Amino acid sequence: IRHYNALLDALGKANRLDDAESLFCEFEKYGLAHDVASHSIMISANGKSGRIEDAERCFRRMKKENVKPNAFTYSALIEAFGRAGKLQKAEETFRSMIEDGVAPNVVAYNALIKVYVKRGKNDKAFKLSEEMIKNGKVPDVITYGTLIDACAKARDVEKAFKVFNDLKKNQIKPNRVCYASLIDACAKGKQPERGFEVLELMKSSKTPPDIFAYNALIDACGRAKMVHRAFQVYDEILIAGLIPDRVTFNALISACGRAREVEKAFEALDIMINKYGHEADRHTYNSLIDACGKSEKMLKAFEIYNRMIKNNVK
C-alpha cells in the first residue's frame, strides 16, 4: 500500500490528477484498500491544483469509505481551502477536526495561520499562534516564518524583528526562509539598511544567504529607489556563486522602473534573456511597461505590451 500511495503522490505532484484518480480507483483491483494516507494524498493533490471542489469530494469519499481522517488529512484540507481563498471553510475544517477528536498539531495550526495571513487577518494569525501555545503546542520555525511573513505583508518591520527575537528566545534556529522573510519585511517597510544588516547576520550565523534573501534585498533597494545598490546586490549574487533567476531580474527591472532608469531596465532584460535564458513573464512585462510609463515613453510601453500579447504571456 505504501508503494501505491507513493505512486499516487508522485502522480499528484506531477500534476497528473486524472492518472492519480485512475490509480486510486484501481486499488481494489489490486486487492488494496485505501488508507488514510491514500485519501489525504488525493485531497492534497486536488487542493494544490486549485480543484477545491474535487478536494472536498475526496474528503466526502473518504468518510463514505469509513476511513478516519487524521491530522494530515485536515491540514491538507485547510491548506486547500486557504488556497481557494475560503477562509470560513478553512476555519470550519479546523473546528471539525477538534470535534472529530483529532487534536490539531503544529502543522494544522500553521496551515490555518497561513490562511489568516493570506487573507490579511494578522490579528487572527497571531491570536491563533498564542492559542496553540496555550494548548501545549510548541510553535516551530515554520510558525515563526509565517508570522514574520505576516509582518512583512503588513509592512511592520518592528514587529517582524520582534517575532524574530521571539524565535531566538525560544531556542529555535532561524532558517533561510525566516531570514528572507525578515529581509522582505525590511523591503516592504522601506528600510533597506536593515535588510543589509540581516544579510550580514545570515553570513555570520553560518546561514549563507540564498537567492530568496538576495532577491528580497534587491527589492528592498528598489523600493528605496537605490538602483545602484540593487545592482551591487546582483554582483554579490554572482560572487556567491549563485545563479540569478527570473525573480532577480524582475526585481532589478522593477527597481529601475521605480527610479525611472529605463535604459538600465532594458539592460537587465537583455542579460536575463540572452545570458541566462530566462523568458520574460508577466512580472517582467508589468515592470517594463511601468518603467516606460513613468518615464513617459508610452510608445515603448505599447511596443512592450504588444510583444507580451504576441508571446502569449498571460
Next chain:
RNA sequence: UAAUAUUUC
C-alpha cells in the same frame, strides 16, 4: 507512503 512558511506585490 501523505499535510504547513519566504523573494518579482
